[in-house]
Amino acid sequence: MSNKYVNGGFYKLLPYLSLALIICIIGVYFANLMFGTNSLSILLELRQKEQKMQEEVRSLTEQNANLQKEFFELKGLEPK
Secondary structure: OOOOOOOOHHHHHHHHHHHHHHHHHHHHHHHHHHHOOOOHHHHHHHHHHHHHHHHHHHHHHHHHHHHHHHHHHHHHHOOO
16 A cells, blocks of 8 residues: 555645745735835825924924014113
């Protein structure tokens, strides 16, 4: 009796099965990178949000400076 697993049939498939497993693991890893909680799309969204917030800070800083200037001008006009 000749069993194909005993004669090396399984060991001939082993490299292909190992390659398939490695491809699956790499696929899951890249899917997580693209669509997971730490994905590329989230990173890009956060960068856009950061840019908008920096613009808002600049705008509010300018507005604050103008209001302080106006305040000190009005304070200087008040009688003592």
